[in-house]
Amino acid sequence: MTTETVPPGRDTAVASTRGFVAYRGYRPPAGMLSWALHRITGLGVLLFLLLHIVDIFLVGYGPETFNKLLFLYRHPVFRMGEIILVAGLYYHAANGVRIILIDFWDRAAQYERQLFYAVIAVFLAGFIPTAVLMVRAMLT
Amino acid sequence: MSAPRVRAGRERPAGGFELYSWYFFRISGLLLIFLAITHVVIMHVINTVDEIDWNFVADRWGSPFWRAFDWLMLFLALLHGLNGARLAIDDYVRSRGWRVFAHSVLWSAAVIFLVIGSIAVLTFNPEAFQAASSAMGS
Numbered sequence: 414m415t416t417e418t419v420p421p422g423r424d425t426a427v428a429s430t431r432g433f434v435a436y437r438g439y440r441p442p443a444g445m446l447s448w449a450l451h452r453i454t455g456l457g458v459l460l461f462l463l464l465h466i467v468d469i470f471l472v473g474y475g476p477e478t479f480n481k482l483l484f485l486y487r488h489p490v491f492r493m494g495e496i497i498l499v500a501g502l503y504y505h506a507a508n509g510v511r512i513i514l515i516d517f518w519d520r521a522a523q524y525e526r527q528l529f530y531a532v533i534a535v536f537l538a539g540f541i542p543t544a545v546l547m548v549r550a551m552l553t
Numbered sequence: 554m555s556a557p558r559v560r561a562g563r564e565r566p567a568g569g570f571e572l573y574s575w576y577f578f579r580i581s582g583l584l585l586i587f588l589a590i591t592h593v594v595i596m597h598v599i600n601t602v603d604e605i606d607w608n609f610v611a612d613r614w615g616s617p618f619w620r621a622f623d624w625l626m627l628f629l630a631l632l633h634g635l636n637g638a639r640l641a642i643d644d645y646v647r648s649r650g651w652r653v654f655a656h657s658v659l660w661s662a663a664v665i666f667l668v669i670g671s672i673a674v675l676t677f678n679p680e681a682f683q684a685a686s687s688a689m690g691s
């Protein structure tokens with residue numbers, strides 16, 4: 414009755430006993446990585462949102478004021494930050510869907526870990542083309 | 554009673570404010586997928602910060618649709634994000650005094666940013682500046 418109670422897909426894989434992969438010292442528990450990333454990306458996007466509200470507020474002060482500020486957003490460091498911001502948002506959105514699926518759909522709850530791999534796949538499928546287009550726009 | 558359920562997010566609270574908060578995360582999150590990703594594609598991929606300037610924003614906000622879109626996104630993202638920050642504060646800030654302080658800052662920020670954001674989106678009037686610049690004969 415011990416192994417049967419483990420839901421499929423949750424830590425049922427047999428751990429290797431040899432080499433680098435046998436190191437079991439510091440391992441985050443299942444679900445911790447996805448949770449930590451969800452929190453960090455959420456707070457990161459929030460921080461940017463607050464900054465963005467301030468700069469958009471300055472639109473109301475007219476073209477002179479607003480356009481003078483734009484050099485900031487056009488700075489290479491900011492443009493790299495912009496790409497990281499998009500990465501954070503995409504991950505948070507994809508993982509948010511995973512959280513919601515698991516909340517409302519019993520079968521999804523059994524495949525929590527596989528759904529995390531799906532989140533990574535969806536993230537990459539969205540982020541890679543976006544990043545390519547953004548980097549290309551930056552270089553031309 | 555059924556066995557405790559596997560969850561990837563917070564457990565569903567039994568009731569009260571926390572239950573509304575739980576549903577609000579999920580409903581606003583689903584709406585934000587549409588709003589925020591459309592926004593990113595239009596403002597960061599199709600157009601970029603090279604093209605976007607004051608005139609671009611003035612043109613875009615000529616349309617009530619985009620004003621409504623931007624305002625809804627502002628409202629949902631701000632409350633969703635700050636409500637998330639509230640969860641983080643509850644997790645990490647333990648002492649009573651600091652908790653009161655952190656929550657005060659948080660809710661003040663919510664009000665201030667909602668107000669200045671709404672002023673920006675809803676009261677923007679490009680004609681005021683266009684009239685001024687043509688009066689100066691530019």
Ligand code: HEM
Pocket residue numbers: 451452454455456458459462502505506507509510512513561562563575578579581582583585586589630631633634635636637638640641
């Ligand atoms: C794009 C679509 C989005 C989806 C689908 C989504 C989904 C979610 C969900 C379901 C939660 C609740 C997690 C739980 O109850 O444990 C959550 C939490 C959170 N979200 Fe979002 N979200 C989105 C956009 C955003 C945006 C734009 C921001 C920032 C402004 C944001 C910031 C946060 C924060 C800070 C948390 C709290 C995380 C924690 O402390 O556990 N999210 N999100």
